[in-house]
Amino acid sequence: MxxxxxxxxxxxxxxxxxxxxxxxxxxxRRPGALSLRRDAGTPPDLSALEEVFRCLENGRAADHTSSAMWADVALPLVSRGGVAVDLRxxxxxxxxxxxxTEHRAVASRWRDRLAAAEGWALLVRLQGEVTYPDAVAELTRSPIERQVAAARAGSWDANARLVEMLQLLLHVSEFGVTQPLSRPRLAVLLTCYDELAPSNLTPRAVLSERLPLLMSFIAANWMPDxxxxxxxxxxxxxLTLDSEDEQFIEDGPERQGWVLPPEGGPRSEDLTLPLAWLLGLE
Ligand SMILES: Nc1nc2c(ncn2[C@@H]2O[C@H](COP(=O)(O)OP(=O)(O)OP(=O)(O)O)[C@@H](O)[C@H]2O)c(=O)[nH]1
Ligand SMILES: [Mg+2]
Structure with a gap:
């Protein structure tokens, strides 16, 4: 194991x-590429996740996680091919x-986890990310327009912030980037994908279009596979904190949600696919 x-x-x-x-x-309730192992002895404590799932069963969103919180769940998993792993x-x-990223300081708990991880899942919600492709052009504008630009520049361009973050995390966890990396595997999950305008592009093409510098940094520093x-x-x-979404209540949260695989093509309802890939169990 x-x-x-x-x-x-x-x-x-x-x-x-x-x-x-x-x-x-x-x-x-609806296993796919991965399922929970039944032979795992003492049932794992999944209460943190159960609580989130209970909110969804009532048709509403779960709360924001308080900033000091860190909770691990131990998932006894088995792949479709019969490979068993315990995932933390x-x-x-x-x-x-x-x-x-802001303070450039990484606690040892974080460092140890990053260094030991088989895979990193980078969650990017494109809808919430701000970029300033026109920042240089704005410098040539009027003083008032420049003030607006300066105020906006108070927050980082998402490309720069995410590249900086990856560089910092790779550095502290001692993954050198002199050679393209094969470990940790990196799954970029473009979350809340339903918020984006429908398109036929692959997720990678969407990322390249929206955050080109981030995509080139990743492509330059990881092995393609x-x-x-x-x-x-x-x-x-x-969903909102007080919604009562009928489809979630009637059909169950396990019938909602989907992933668009890297190669594009039809959506899959198997939300375990990215995890199976990340762990090399696909
Ligand atoms: N439209 C849409 N909204 C989603 C989806 N997944 C999550 N959300 C919403 O996005 C918001 C943030 O989701 P969370 O899962 O709480 O985000 P988080 O990363 O845990 O955030 P923190 O706990 O603050 O670190 C919530 O309001 C969710 O309702 C999705 O697939 N689609
Ligand atoms: Mg949270």
């Missing part, structure tokens, strides 16, 4: 908790990751 660590990298509001909750529902999967307040980019809609649609 192999014990594997996965790491989720996602700032506040990037979709970590809802993906974890929906994974739980799939593993429990974290959920945490996204502010922690934001603080790492160690990276994959997915469209992920854990919920399939927006």
């Amino acid at each position: 192999r014990s594997l660590d996965g790491v989720v990298l996602g700032g506040p509001n990037s979709g970590k908790t809802h993906y974890a909750g929906q994974l739980y529902g799939r593993l429990r 999967w974290p959920d945490y307040g996204g502010e922690q990751l934001k603080a790492i 160690a990276v994959s980019v997915w469209g992920l809609s854990s919920l399939g649609r927006p």
